[in-house]
Amino acid sequence: MDPNGWKLGVDSKVSWVYVEPLFPKKGEQVVIRIQTGATDRVHTVRLVSFQLGREKQIVLHKVRQSPFSLYEGSVKVLDDPIYWYFMIQAEDRAYSYSTAGLKASVPPLRECFSLRPGLQDVPWVGGAICYQIFPDRFKKGGSHTGAIPGEYSFDGGIVTVHSFDEQPLEYESGRCLDFFNGDLAGIEDSLDHFKKLSVDTLYLNPIGRARTTHRYDCTDFFHVDEKLGGDEAFEHLCNTLHAQGMKIIIDISINHTGTEHPWYKKALSDPHSEEASYYYFNEDGSVACWQDVPTLPQLNYTSEALRDHIYRAPDSVMRSFLKPPYLQDGWRLDVSSEVGRRGDDQLCEEIWREVRLAVKEENPQAYLVGEDWVDSTPFLQGDMWDATMNYLGSSRPMRSWMGETDRYMTDGWGHQPAKTRPFTGDEFAQALQSHLTGMPGQMLGMQMNLINSHDTPRLYNNTELFNWPLYRGLVRLLYLLPGMPNIYYGEEIALAGPYGTVERARYPMQWDENVWDHDFFALYTELGEMRKTYADTLKRGSWAVVASDEHTLTFARYDAALAIVCILSRAETDVTVTFSNAMLCLSTLIEGMKQQVQICTEEVQAALAPCESILFVAKR
Numbered sequence: 001m002d003p004n005g006w007k008l009g010v011d012s013k014v015s016w017v018y019v020e021p022l023f024p025k026k027g028e029q030v031v032i033r034i035q036t037g038a039t040d041r042v043h044t045v046r047l048v049s050f051q052l053g054r055e056k057q058i059v060l061h062k063v064r065q066s067p068f069s070l071y072e073g074s075v076k077v078l079d080d081p082i083y084w085y086f087m088i089q090a091e092d093r094a095y096s097y098s099t100a101g102l103k104a105s106v107p108p109l110r111e112c113f114s115l116r117p118g119l120q121d122v123p124w125v126g127g128a129i130c131y132q133i134f135p136d137r138f139k140k141g142g143s144h145t146g147a148i149p150g151e152y153s154f155d156g157g158i159v160t161v162h163s164f165d166e167q168p169l170e171y172e173s174g175r176c177l178d179f180f181n182g183d184l185a186g187i188e189d190s191l192d193h194f195k196k197l198s199v200d201t202l203y204l205n206p207i208g209r210a211r212t213t214h215r216y217d218c219t220d221f222f223h224v225d226e227k228l229g230g231d232e233a234f235e236h237l238c239n240t241l242h243a244q245g246m247k248i249i250i251d252i253s254i255n256h257t258g259t260e261h262p263w264y265k266k267a268l269s270d271p272h273s274e275e276a277s278y279y280y281f282n283e284d285g286s287v288a289c290w291q292d293v294p295t296l297p298q299l300n301y302t303s304e305a306l307r308d309h310i311y312r313a314p315d316s317v318m319r320s321f322l323k324p325p326y327l328q329d330g331w332r333l334d335v336s337s338e339v340g341r342r343g344d345d346q347l348c349e350e351i352w353r354e355v356r357l358a359v360k361e362e363n364p365q366a367y368l369v370g371e372d373w374v375d376s377t378p379f380l381q382g383d384m385w386d387a388t389m390n391y392l393g394s395s396r397p398m399r400s401w402m403g404e405t406d407r408y409m410t411d412g413w414g415h416q417p418a419k420t421r422p423f424t425g426d427e428f429a430q431a432l433q434s435h436l437t438g439m440p441g442q443m444l445g446m447q448m449n450l451i452n453s454h455d456t457p458r459l460y461n462n463t464e465l466f467n468w469p470l471y472r473g474l475v476r477l478l479y480l481l482p483g484m485p486n487i488y489y490g491e492e493i494a495l496a497g498p499y500g501t502v503e504r505a506r507y508p509m510q511w512d513e514n515v516w517d518h519d520f521f522a523l524y525t526e527l528g529e530m531r532k533t534y535a536d537t538l539k540r541g542s543w544a545v546v547a548s549d550e551h552t553l554t555f556a557r558y559d560a561a562l563a564i565v566c567i568l569s570r571a572e573t574d575v576t577v578t579f580s581n582a583m584l585c586l587s588t589l590i591e592g593m594k595q596q597v598q599i600c601t602e603e604v605q606a607a608l609a610p611c612e613s614i615l616f617v618a619k620r
Contacts, residue, residue, distance in 0.1 A: 120364055197525060
């Protein structure tokens with residue numbers, strides 16, 4: 001037997017499996033654990049923590065011997081945050097273990113595990129499945145709601161109305177005034193569809209009064225657009241969803257208003273009005289706009305009155321919708337890393353800290369998820385957002401695995417990405433690992449993971465590189481990542497939408513099942529059932545990038561009793577994936593294709609067809 005074989009079984013993370021409670025209060029005792037391979041070559045294991053300006057060592061007790069060794073001890077959380085690593089005294093020498101893995105040297109602080117006391121979690125997110133809806137394009141249920149052709153002109157266009165068998169107009173001709181008149185009643189009528197997908201959370205793009213189909217040009221934050229059914233329809237939808245045990249998150253942009261907003265009109269007509277203090281003005285007297293988009297004047301949060309209206313006051317926008325009669329469950333925060341930034345004013349973090357205090361005072365379980373395409377960890381320290389739309393940790397690496405050029409390597413808005421050399425399995429593993437270890441471990445279970453959205457072309461519609469087995473593997477992985485998978489409406493049926501513009505990512509939903517891709521629908525329904533069956537493991541389990549090579553990636557979620565394993569291959573021939581069983585210690589296959597998976601004490605083997613993937617569950 002290899003005297004160093006125990007090293008392959010070493011594992012610990014900031015997760016419920018190894019840290020309990022994961023969300024402690026200051027002064028509370030926390031149990032911290034580490035796993036090693038079963039061996040008699042490890043003499044002692046110590047927890048080395050840094051608190052009150054000094055190092056403190058605790059000898060851990062072995063609480064499990066087989067098939068792996070598990071050590072644990074408790075420590076009182078005195079600092080904010082607390083940092084620690086492990087010191088393993090083996091037969092030959094001492095080794096440290098931290099987020100950087102096993103080393104013979106002592107790790108620097110940046111590689112240590114950390115825990116922040118007093119952090120408020122949103123526990124319902126980690127076991128949920130979210131479904132994103134662009135309301136105008138989903139389903140029409142009400143007979144009297146909707147835009148009327150020619151009803152008004154705006155931004156060089158005029159309102160047109162289309163049937164669900166038509167395609168959206170390109171921006172140059174439609175000016176985002178090409179309405180399909182989906183409404184809130186249509187969403188409510190679709191409960192059976194959501195249930196088939198095991199969806200229990202809806203995320204709706206903006207529903208406030210606005211001129212355009214996307215409604216990011218808000219004209220009244222306090223009321224739901226009558227074209228969608230108005231306040232009454234939203235109240236009815238919220239009550240219906242809550243009665244079914246479902247949650248609802250609404251998109252809001254507190255960064256800007258539309259040019260038809262009464263605040264903006266007042267600011268232009270009276271430079272000395274309070275409303276004028278809500279905006280930034282250029283040297284020529286014009287109102288400054290976000291990213292120079294002329295229909296989106298930017299809000300100025302040096303105004304205390306504006307802060308009160310938007311989030312601070314009890315009757316503010318962001319608090320009022322969390323109250324009866326709606327009891328909305330959270331907010332998706334549009335362009336959230338840019339809010340409050342203009343010239344010398346850099347108020348972004350200050351604003352979000354205030355927003356969090358106000359929202360959590362109204363409902364501690366309300367969900368705050370920011371839109372951010374890059375590393376959001378500065379906002380995910382427990383004092384601002386709960387989560388990000390996880391482009392960096394899911395969508396962007398997944399699309400690179402498919403062979404699409406990254407959005408930030410693409411000209412314009414990134415809607416015509418060229419084909420490129422795909423990620424290797426090692427590169428994909430590196431992208432996942434760096435994200436999962438870079439984000440605070442306490443926050444991982446709250447992230448909103450996705451492949452497609454209203455701001456991205458639908459990956460499966462890239463005819464240059466689409467490969468169904470490869471894509472199926474990405475969806476399987478999406479449902480396994482820590483956090484909540486987010487389905488963009490229609491991707492479960494392979495809704496059309498060719499590459500090229502934002503408008504093509506917003507085709508109307510098709511309800512004739514004869515035009516659905518039933519392979520897609522079966523995949524999403526099966527994965528929904530899987531998440532329900534193994535909800536506890538997915539909500540509270542740990543994670544690991546188990547193995548990778550040039551063509552394959554193996555990822556797992558696990559707790560003390562079982563593991564859910566996903567293996568992806570992009571090899572163009574049949575391949576047998578072999579990985580060490582030293583860390584997961586899998587024993588009996590519970591669910592999966594037995595003819596494809598062989599579990600032995602030393603290793604696990606899985607046979608995969610070209611570009612195929614497999615998802616299986618096994619006891620530990």
